[in-house]
Amino acid sequence: MTYITKPVARHPKMRHNALGLEPRDYEGSMSTLCAGCGHDSVTAALVQAFFEMDVEPHRVVKLSGIGCSSKTPAYFVKEAHGFNAVHGRMPSIAAGANAANRDLLYVGISGDGDSLSIGLGQLCHAIRRNIDMLYLLENNGVYGLTKGQFSASADVGSVSKKGEVNRNGPIDPVSVALALGATFVARSFSGDKKQLVPILKAGLAHSGFAFVDIISPCVTFNDHEGSTKSYAHTRTHMYEVVETDFVPLRREITAEYGHGDVHAVTMHDGSVVHFRKVAEDYDPTDRGAALEHIADVRKRGEVPTGLLYLEETGEDMHGFENTVEGPLVELPYEDLCPGSGALAELQKEWW
Amino acid sequence: MAHIGDRLNDFAVRIGTVNGTGSASANSLLLQALFRMGLPVSGKNVFPSNIQGLPTWYEIRVNKDGYTARSPVFQLTVAMNPQSYARDIEEVESGGWVLYDSTKELDESLLRDDVTFLGIPLAQMCAERFRRARERTLMKNIGYVGALVALLDIEMDVVQGMIEEKFSAKKNLIESNFTAIRMGYDWAREQWECPLPIRVKRMDATKDRVMVTGNAATALGCVYAGATVGAWYPITPATSVMDGFKEWCRRFRVDPDTGKHRYCILQAEDELAAAGMVIGAGWAGARAFTPTAGPGISLMSEFIGLAYYAEVPSVFIDVQRTGPSTGMPTRTQQGDLMLVVYASHGDTRHIALFPANPKECFEFAVAAFDLAERFQTPVFMVSDLDIGMNDWMVPRLEWNDAYRPDRGKVLSAREIEEVKSFHRYLDVDGDAIPYRTLPGVHPKGAYFTRGSGHDKYGGYTEDSDAYVEVVDRIARKIQSAAEHMPAPEVHAVEGGARHGIVSIGGAHWAVLEARDTLLADGVPTDYLRVRGFPFGEAVREFLDAHDVIFVVEQNRDAQLRTLLAIETECPKSKLVSVRYYGGQPLSKEHVLDGIRPHVSRRKSAVAEAAIR
Ligand SMILES: Cc1ncc(C[n+]2csc(CCOP(=O)(O)OP(=O)(O)O)c2C)c(N)n1
Numbered sequence: 006m007t008y009i010t011k012p013v014a015r016h017p018k019m020r021h022n023a024l025g026l027e028p029r030d031y032e033g034s035m036s037t038l039c040a041g042c043g044h045d046s047v048t049a050a051l052v053q054a055f056f057e058m059d060v061e062p063h064r065v066v067k068l069s070g071i072g073c074s075s076k077t078p079a080y081f082v083k084e085a086h087g088f089n090a091v092h093g094r095m096p097s098i099a100a101g102a103n104a105a106n107r108d109l110l111y112v113g114i115s116g117d118g119d120s121l122s123i124g125l126g127q128l129c130h131a132i133r134r135n136i137d138m139l140y141l142l143e144n145n146g147v148y149g150l151t152k153g154q155f156s157a158s159a160d161v162g163s164v165s166k167k168g169e170v171n172r173n174g175p176i177d178p179v180s181v182a183l184a185l186g187a188t189f190v191a192r193s194f195s196g197d198k199k200q201l202v203p204i205l206k207a208g209l210a211h212s213g214f215a216f217v218d219i220i221s222p223c224v225t226f227n228d229h230e231g232s233t234k235s236y237a238h239t240r241t242h243m244y245e246v247v248e249t250d251f252v253p254l255r256r257e258i259t260a261e262y263g264h265g266d267v268h269a270v271t272m273h274d275g276s277v278v279h280f281r282k283v284a285e286d287y288d289p290t291d292r293g294a295a296l297e298h299i300a301d302v303r304k305r306g307e308v309p310t311g312l313l314y315l316e317e318t319g320e321d322m323h324g325f326e327n328t329v330e331g332p333l334v335e336l337p338y339e340d341l342c343p344g345s346g347a348l349a350e351l352q353k354e355w356w
Numbered sequence: 357m358a359h360i361g362d363r364l365n366d367f368a369v370r371i372g373t374v375n376g377t378g379s380a381s382a383n384s385l386l387l388q389a390l391f392r393m394g395l396p397v398s399g400k401n402v403f404p405s406n407i408q409g410l411p412t413w414y415e416i417r418v419n420k421d422g423y424t425a426r427s428p429v430f431q432l433t434v435a436m437n438p439q440s441y442a443r444d445i446e447e448v449e450s451g452g453w454v455l456y457d458s459t460k461e462l463d464e465s466l467l468r469d470d471v472t473f474l475g476i477p478l479a480q481m482c483a484e485r486f487r488r489a490r491e492r493t494l495m496k497n498i499g500y501v502g503a504l505v506a507l508l509d510i511e512m513d514v515v516q517g518m519i520e521e522k523f524s525a526k527k528n529l530i531e532s533n534f535t536a537i538r539m540g541y542d543w544a545r546e547q548w549e550c551p552l553p554i555r556v557k558r559m560d561a562t563k564d565r566v567m568v569t570g571n572a573a574t575a576l577g578c579v580y581a582g583a584t585v586g587a588w589y590p591i592t593p594a595t596s597v598m599d600g601f602k603e604w605c606r607r608f609r610v611d612p613d614t615g616k617h618r619y620c621i622l623q624a625e626d627e628l629a630a631a632g633m634v635i636g637a638g639w640a641g642a643r644a645f646t647p648t649a650g651p652g653i654s655l656m657s658e659f660i661g662l663a664y665y666a667e668v669p670s671v672f673i674d675v676q677r678t679g680p681s682t683g684m685p686t687r688t689q690q691g692d693l694m695l696v697v698y699a700s701h702g703d704t705r706h707i708a709l710f711p712a713n714p715k716e717c718f719e720f721a722v723a724a725f726d727l728a729e730r731f732q733t734p735v736f737m738v739s740d741l742d743i744g745m746n747d748w749m750v751p752r753l754e755w756n757d758a759y760r761p762d763r764g765k766v767l768s769a770r771e772i773e774e775v776k777s778f779h780r781y782l783d784v785d786g787d788a789i790p791y792r793t794l795p796g797v798h799p800k801g802a803y804f805t806r807g808s809g810h811d812k813y814g815g816y817t818e819d820s821d822a823y824v825e826v827v828d829r830i831a832r833k834i835q836s837a838a839e840h841m842p843a844p845e846v847h848a849v850e851g852g853a854r855h856g857i858v859s860i861g862g863a864h865w866a867v868l869e870a871r872d873t874l875l876a877d878g879v880p881t882d883y884l885r886v887r888g889f890p891f892g893e894a895v896r897e898f899l900d901a902h903d904v905i906f907v908v909e910q911n912r913d914a915q916l917r918t919l920l921a922i923e924t925e926c927p928k929s930k931l932v933s934v935r936y937y938g939g940q941p942l943s944k945e946h947v948l949d950g951i952r953p954h955v956s957r958r959k960s961a962v963a964e965a966a967i968r
Pocket residue numbers: 071072073074075092115116117118119120143145147148149150151156
């Protein structure tokens with residue numbers, strides 16, 4: 006069913022999307038995060054992506070774990086159901102909800118503590134199941150909400166606000182995702198909307214698990230010198246492997262993309278992602294090459310960004326489980342209950 | 357020498373074999389034959405936490421009066437495992453019989469002069485008759501079945517008929533099974549006077565009964581309730597619930613045109629994830645469940661609290677095993693009573709159902725989903741290894757085709773459209789149950805689900821009053837479920853007795869039998885079996901009406917007694933605890949041992965002094 010709440014007093018100059026909605030129709034309640042927090046920029050990019058993708062707000066499902074990052078589902082698409090679950094366990098909520106109703110658009114928001122420590126197992130298994138959802142890891146190298154402890158993505162030698170130096174090696178989320186067979190792997194920076202928005206849009210269109218690691222500085226606990234997830238550090242060390250453009254299905258593909266070193270990947274729904282190669286030898290559809298490239302860039306002390314890998318298999322959790330086309334929640338009870346006759350028949354086997 | 361007189365249709369046999377040698381199917385053949393002869397029968401599988409090699413036992417009790425609780429006394433032992441000979445032989449009742457494989461001589465130290473040893477060279481006979489090693493091992497089992505057919509006077513036609521049914525697709529197996537059966541049977545008839553005084557004769561007590569395990573029945577209940585999402589992590593003794601669900605779904609839930617599934621079974625990475633999946637699916641509007649055992653519930657606790665506080669329907673099936681920790685995974689217990697009803701941190705309290713046999717597993721599984729959706733909360737169905745994994749003789753399951761799931765207060769798109777505004781946790785009807793909406797239905801129905809402090813409108817709060825208002829309503833909501841639980845089963849003597857007994861779950865069958873013995877001894881008792889939590893008025897009234905109440909249960913710490921003391925006004929001093937927690941199913945003897953000292957103490961002051 007389609008319900009579009011009538012826009013109240015539309016600003017005539019405001020942009021509208023195909024549904025007649027404005028960007029602010031995709032907003033949520035006021036953020037309570039610190040001013041300047043990277044997570045708020047990610048929220049803004051998401052709002053733009055939803056708007057540009059003409060998403061019906063109430064068909065979105067927003068899920069998260071616990072942390073500053075996990076609070077953000079309250080700050081976008083207020084007309085969508087949201088579920089702020091327990092720390093690190095959002096992927097299992099997503100799996101269950103998606104199993105029940107595969108027709109909704111699932112977006113999960115998590116942090117580096119949420120996804121790489123307490124919830125690393127669930128993240129890995131969500132990737133294995135290829136749950137059809139967009140999964141954002143808002144990565145700041147710290148536990149923001151519990152006041153600045155190192156997370157598992159903190160680089161060796163990172164200095165905390167209290168002056169402690171991190172000695173444990175980091176978990177690189179994109180390498181993990183690639184190694185586990187993720188079908189969509191990207192990295193971006195909360196401060197780079199130009200790069201981030203097309204990636205989010207491609208992630209929304211992806212059929213399967215779209216994993217986006219977003220460096221999202223914590224201004225309060227991790228935006229000082231000595232931190233490798235600060236604004237300054239990320240800006241100077243970002244290395245865009247590929248430039249990504251996303252063209253939704255119904256838009257015309259303009260000539261702009263027709264030349265040069267461009268690699269086009271058609272998504273399951275028919276829309277197209279264009280990778281403009283920055284690095285000579287980069288092939289975004291070759292998992293091994295992607296892993297190698299990430300390692301090379303990292304060796305140079307740079308952070309590889311962009312849509313790093315994309316594979317449209319079309320087989321998600323429901324494909325593996327061979328479930329019916331429509332949502333399980335909409336099956337009539339008559340199709341679920343075998344009835345008294347079958348019960349009597351069945352019991353003949355019970356000796 | 358002690359003597360066992362005629363015990364027609366009233367005896368117990370224990371069969372000791374080696375795990376993984378195929379004895380399970382031979383034993384169920386026996387049980388099934390007795391059932392088909394119309395005899396009340398029960399079978400208990402006492403198995404090790406092992407795949408192959410360790411001792412395993414199967415216990416069969418035949419009882420013309422219909423008592424099916426475990427009998428700890430065996431008149432006949434089938435000793436097929438030299439590893440357990442010593443124990444098996446030692447535990448036969450004096451005057452009884454030991455059937456053993458005499459291919460190898462029994463060690464003299466094992467011999468007893470008060471039992472009769474019946475030697476049958478099974479290994480040797482099989483070696484002579486069968487060529488392949490595997491066949492030789494398997495057919496030994498069928499050989500002892502053959503001997504028992506003669507010794508116990510089981511109808512050979514029935515047994516052979518079952519073999520034909522079972523192997524209708526593999527004719528050569530019928531032949532070898534027949535050979536093995538006759539081999540044991542003929543030997544017995546030639547060597548011994550058959551039948552023994554313990555023997556069977558056809559009855560008519562199983563006509564409207566079926567034989568089924570609790571886990572299979574539970575799984576079927578989930579199918580009939582309309583559950584579409586099942587999430588689990590394998591654990592004994594709950595695994596066969598999901599095996600069953602999968603089996604029934606394959607049979608009943610595959611779209612005939614497309615071959616696609618009208619269900620989704622997710623094998624989770626652990627129990628935390630299984631709980632999350634159930635909660636996610638329940639939140640999105642599916643009927644979802646997870647089968648597990650105590651260790652799983654421990655892991656799920658955080659999520660259970662979320663479902664309680666955020667009010668998400670979810671069904672948790674706890675097939676209890678012996679704890680604490682890994683405990684004895686293949687032994688039974690009722691050790692999770694406290695765990696389930698108060699699972700998770702903070703103030704939580706949960707609806708729980710306690711079936712006593714597979715029939716109730718089927719019915720309560722259905723009820724669990726209705727209660728979960730009606731009260732928007734986690735519901736536990738708590739059985740145990742004995743109920744779940746053993747074959748039970750129960751009345752035929754019935755189904756009313758008029759049944760429709762109670763989805764509780766879920767607003768449709770039209771209803772959402774019509775309300776002025778929707779607030780998830782508002783007590784609109786004054787019954788402590790708010791309305792809920794499902795994702796994707798209507799923009800006006802959107803709300804934010806959270807386990808953090810929230811007010812009645814669903815908004816985040818750290819305000820004391822707003823917080824208290826919501827948690828108090830939830831407390832009222834759960835309490836209001838008490839009268840919607842399955843009513844307790846009550847047995848009372850005419851005019852009422854001074855002594856009451858309260859029990860729960862599978863302890864029931866031993867209590868029923870013990871009551872009859874007590875009555876014969878001149879001690880009448882009234883009896884109540886709790887079937888749901890929170891306890892309803894009927895439980896309170898029963899406690900009030902008796903001076904002394906024996907609380908019979910299968911855990912060390914008297915958890916049911918504790919719950920009765922906490923949850924009712926009953927003075928603790930009235931509640932006398934009767935416990936057995938060694939891991940075997942409860943027997944009448946355990947109950948009598950616990951009750952008798954107290955009833956005789958009241959009879960005579962001398963006895964009382966003696967006890968002190
Ligand atoms: C079981 C459990 N343990 C610990 C916590 C405390 N806790 C809340 S948020 C958090 C870390 C969040 O870090 P991250 O996911 O990186 O989010 P950020 O705040 O940095 O965005 C922790 C440890 C909790 N909520 N639950």
